[in-house]
Amino acid sequence: xxxxxxxxxxxxxxxxxxxxxxxxxKGVFAATAIKKGEAIxxxxxxxxxxxxxxxxxxxxxxxxxHTFYFSLEDxxxxxxxxxxxxxxxxxxxxxxxxxxxxxxxxxxxxxxxYAKRDLKVGEELFYDYSLDVEGHISKQMKKxxxxxxxxxxxxxxxxxxxxx
Numbered sequence: 751x752x753x754x755x756x757x758x759x760x761x762x763x764x765x766x767x768x769x770x771x772x773x774x775x776k777g778v779f780a781a782t783a784i785k786k787g788e789a790i791x792x793x794x795x796x797x798x799x800x801x802x803x804x805x806x807x808x809x810x811x812x813x814x815x816h817t818f819y820f821s822l823e824d825x826x827x828x829x830x831x832x833x834x835x836x837x838x839x840x841x842x843x844x845x846x847x848x849x850x851x852x853x854x855x856x857x858x859x860x861x862x863x864y865a866k867r868d869l870k871v872g873e874e875l876f877y878d879y880s881l882d883v884e885g886h887i888s889k890q891m892k893k894x895x896x897x898x899x900x901x902x903x904x905x906x907x908x909x910x911x912x913x914x
Contacts, residue, residue: 758855759789759862766791766875768836773898776839777874784869790848793820793837793861795830803827821882822859823852837863842908843876845901850877880910887911 765784771777784790795818798806803819806829818830818838830838840848840863847869852861863877881895892907905911 756855758792758853758860761789761791761862763791763836766836768839771839771841771874773841773843773874773876773900775841778836778840780869780871780873780875783871784865786865786867788865789862790865790875791835791837791840791863793828793830793835793850793863795820795828795834795838796832797822797826798829800825800827803829806831820850820861822861824859826859828861840875840877841899842879842897843899843901844878844897844904845899846877847873848875848877879908881908882910 765780765782766778767781768776768778778791800821803817807817818834820828820830822828828834847866848863849866850861850863852859854860863875869875876899883891887907887909892909895908897904897906897908
């Protein structure tokens with residue numbers, strides 16, 4: 751849900767570090783203790799239309815379902831492959847330690863990642879991607895977007911399964 755706010759939250763890049771993840775590829779880890787509710791990083795990148803995002807897809811033909819897209823409520827997409835930052839490396843989990851929130855600052859939607867609980871030094875940051883796709887979600891689609899989080903109540907996919 752978008753809220754109109756005057757000033758975006760302050761974030762300190764020194765609070766996180768990008769390194770290899772046991773879940774998938776690169777991950778983002780707490781370099782210092784992070785308090786519950788704290789804004790950690792903004793999800794940055796080029797703002798484009800879904801039409802252009804579909805033309806650019808896939809970013810990597812060897813991994814066609816791996817992108818750095820973040821869908822905005824106004825119908826556009828943030829493509830972190832272009833002008834993105836460390837936020838693009840935050841992995842998915844069905845039991846996330848963080849959440850993404852979209853708010854409007856000076857008439858422009860922006861996405862920040864917030865801690866859902868206190869995070870310890872060295873802990874990997876995760877949020878639930880809840881990827882939305884149109885139409886029926888097939889077994890193959892679930893496999894294509896397989897979740898590797900290992901949570902007790904893992905739903906097995908990074909796709910949003912509500913209302914399907």
